[in-house]
Amino acid sequence: MCFYIASAQTDAFKFKRNIIGVNSAWHKLQLPNQLYKNANSGFDDLRIFGVDGKDTLEVPYLLKQRADKVISKEVDFKPVNESANSNGFFYTFQLNSASTINQINLAFKEGNFNWQITLEGSNTNTEWFTILKDYRILSIKNNDTDYQFTKLSFPDSKYLYYRLMIRSAEKPGLLEALINKTDTIKGTYQDVKYKTFRLNNDAVNKETVIDVTLENPVPLSNLSLNAQSDFDFYRSIKIEYATDSFKTDKGMQYNYASLYQGTLSSLEKPEYNFENTIASRLKITIQNNDNKPLRLGKLELKGNIYEIIARFDKPKLTYAIFYGNDKIKAPSYEIEKFESKIPENLTSLTIGEEQKNSTYTTKIEKPLFENKVWLWALMAVIIALLGWFSFKMLKN
Known part of the structure; x- marks a missing residue:
């Protein structure tokens, strides 16, 4: 769907940058750092226009930022053993199946503790292999501080059994253990x-x-x-x-x-x-x-990095990105609803240097009393009113 604007709406924007390299319908372009200084903080004013004779074609786009995406999957297990010796207290967990994990989140009844822990893995529940050793977990809770560090993070491990040993003089009040496989899809x-x-x-x-x-x-x-x-x-x-x-x-x-x-x-x-x-x-x-x-x-x-994915319905036009308009609202384009149909491998375009938009105009409303006709008319009314009040006073 193309957007034609009868009288080129580019005159509402203070700045523009030429877009170079459009040769197909879909492209991506990275916003340059220098653009952020004069664009609105929420990017409501970003528009891409192409010139087609006397008309202006508005290009629909999506604005993307490539942040890290964390995917965490909880792994089912059951506690199978709890014991203690002179070294500390032991908690053994059995997974429903040998799955890859890399994180265990613990919750304790105690509000204040400082413990060293060891985490081991086994497939037989007899021969154990060390995953973490002398790993410190801590909880401090008082009037000034409420801080906990009870997350065990380690490289991907795949065992059927996991054994947690906590060095503590008294039995820890372990309330909960959540076992997860967490993956991070790196952003740009x-x-x-x-x-x-x-x-x-x-x-x-x-x-x-x-x-x-x-x-x-x-x-x-x-x-x-x-x-x-x-x-x-x-x-x-x-x-x-x-x-x-x-x-x-x-x-x-x-x-x-x-x-x-x-x-x-x-x-x-x-x-x-x-x-x-x-x-x-x-x-x-x-x-x-x-x-x-x-x-x-x-x-x-x-x-x-902020990246624009845009659809250029007429690649042969001359295109530019416009910005610098405090009064405009964010655009709403249909391609937002059909994002899954956008091709994956897109060619990057080059954005040129910032220019002042030569067509930019602002409506300046002149004060009413700058008009001499209005001024003389007002003076005539004032003189007439003064004369009428003076005549009434003399008559009384």
């Missing part, structure tokens, strides 16, 4: 370089604040932080991005919105995923409480 990311990295250890508020600025607004969805200490640690961490700025006597100030809130721990990889967000400035806050600040080193940022 690009590394993001930052312009400045400013770290401040605030002794008054007992926190470390890192301000990060980027060259331009770009998509961000992943942050990795190199945090080190001579001892194990767990700290609250908050990641925010600047939504706008304003000038004050103390310089530029920023309003922030949350991207991620959680825990920075020596037990887990300090890598955080959040919804893909266009940002140019970040603030990372680590709550130290009464602890010594961590040694913070390399910071890595990544973002999901």
Whole structure:
């Protein structure tokens, strides 16, 4: 279905970029980083137009971001043995069939514990093979902290029996064990370089604040932080991005919105995923409480790439992508309902440099009193009213 617009609607957009290489009906194109600065944050204003004489053809498209896709399948099992000796407490699980697994999630009655565990696998329930050794699980619950790390992650294993040994002086209150096979379909990311990295250890508020600025607004969805200490640690961490700025006597100030809130721990990889967000400035806050600040080193940022899949019904036309319109609503195209019919192997197109749209126009409404006729008419009415009130006063 083609979209023809009688009077070329391209004049409503401030910017354009030529699209090069259209030679078939279906293509894909990656949005360049420089586009995000002038496009709307939700991409409602993105349009692709082709010129056909005096008419303008609007191209239907889908906007995609290739994030990681996690698929987790729960594996059925039954507990078959529970025992203890001087080494600790043992829990044995039998799978309904020998299936590949790589994750076990545990839940305990206790709110506070710090245990070392060993996980073994066997197909005979007699000869055991070590999967995890001296693996630490932890739970801390008090007025300031509610943190748990009870997920066992390990390489793909395929056994019929699994035995969990917990080193504890008292019997653990194991409430639940969930056995899973988790796979991650990797998304498409690009590394993001930052312009400045400013770290401040605030002794008054007992926190470390890192301000990060980027060259331009770009998509961000992943942050990795190199945090080190001579001892194990767990700290609250908050990641925010600047939504706008304003000038004050103390310089530029920023309003922030949350991207991620959680825990920075020596037990887990300090890598955080959040919804893909266009940002140019970040603030990372680590709550130290009464602890010594961590040694913070390399910071890595990544973002999901935005990609357009478009259908060009007339490949021979000249096409361009337009943006820069704060008042327009997001488009609604039928191809969204028939995505399964889009070919898989699509040729990539090249998007040219940003140009100011030469046809862009804005309607400027002149003030009413700029018109001299209206001004003289108003003065005549005022003089007539003053004369009438004066005559009444003299008559009385």
